[in-house]
Amino acid sequence: MHSTLNRRQFLSVSALTLTAAGLAGCSTTTTKTTSFVRPTSAAVTAAEAKRRSTGTVVQRALTAEPVTLDLGGKTAKTWAYRGASAAQPLRGNVGDTLKVAFTNDLPDPTSVHWHGLALRNDMDGVPSLTQDAVKPGGSFDYEFTLPASGTFWFHPHVGTQQDRGLYAPLIIDDPNEKGDYDKEWVIVLDDWLDGVTATPDEVMKQLGQGMMDHDSGGHGDMEMGPMRMGNTLMGATSPLLGGDAGDVYYPLYLINGKPANDPQTFAAKPGERIRLRIINAGGDTAFRFGVTEHEMTITHSDGFPVKPLKAESLVLGMGERYDAIITAGDGAFAVIAEALGKQNQAHAVLRTGLGSAPAKDVKLPQQKTPATADILKATSSVALPKRAVDRTLSLELTGGMEKYDWAINGKRMNMDKPMRDALGIVEGERVALEFKNSTTMWHPMHLHGHTYQHPGGGPRKDTSIVVPGTTLRVEFDADNPGRWLSHCHNVYHGEAGMMTTIAYQVN
């Protein structure tokens, strides 16, 4: 039988324990310090070993370098990737090992983040969280199993670099998916300023100084339209986004690197079914996308299949991707990405026959409710199994234009100390993420390393529009151990501090 200590014995045991603890140099706090899985932990290697592998290795070289672009007659010095583009995406089959020999020929440190992929944590490309930044002249070998099929993309995770030309698609095919289409067109949307009006760093500096005269008409109004002040844009509003649409003035909007006065032309035959893979690689712009005189059938959101839905146009926040199928008509048609709230648009041409090219200012028909993630449903093949939520993480989106103090739960991320306010989760849990938007602006919220599901059988996604005054509650299964960012994919909001870390605890 267990013997009971009397009070005197108990006290002496306690004293001994305290002394031993003191000698060992432990802190006097009684709470156990939480420790987190590291990118180099065995748990990360174990998760990678569980991924289905084809044994095929896809090897590519990728270099980030300074370049000079001709954007419809405007010369722009910028930074871009050599080795991949919208015309030549990185591409492999699900289960293949992608090996990318990356070289940094930029004057600044950089990294490559593989947006949307539930990949091994040490390859996620977030400096000071998952790897050291790649120094100028340095190199890094990215090597990981392609975890799921779909439309993805990649970009740096350093400062405002993504708002230069540093982005390209990554397409992952599933050989078992029967592709009910004749042709495929990867369409990358972008808002452009680098080397034309300013560099993204200059824009960030200006925004960071805040909008001191914000109250004196800073909000602008719908009648006046947006007003340019240097590199910032005041009064850019969109009812589709529930208020302020963006912070930044862009002189150009591009589809596959081409401005409206020098558009890309995609050739097809009338009646051909074309799979569009649409990626919003913009820094601060939501686009409404459509093809004139064509109805689209949306088939995928952020790489994952949805129940097919017909739509005339659809809205993409920064970082979002949609796949849609169109049946090409006879003639020449405008492919349009309307920059919401900014009174401008990106433009390309679909040509299947004779006829004059569409005017570059032809507009998409007005639509009160274009398609968004809210009206899509996941197919049963990718819906999360129903189960109870083990943990809820609340991410309140806070801050504003006046101080440019965008944050999560009132805390601005310092990427020198990305684990400081890390939110802990445990492998095996069903986690609910609640994005509560307490600001006056919409935010495209992104989670690294996982694909969550929207409520009510909604789509699987990794980037979601959260409009002001609303809460979006999504769920994911914690099955990819490591340290992962969740952040606003507005480049300038993220850089201002609207980021947090979600980290797997060691049990």
Ligand SMILES: [Cu+2]
């Ligand atoms: Cu934001």
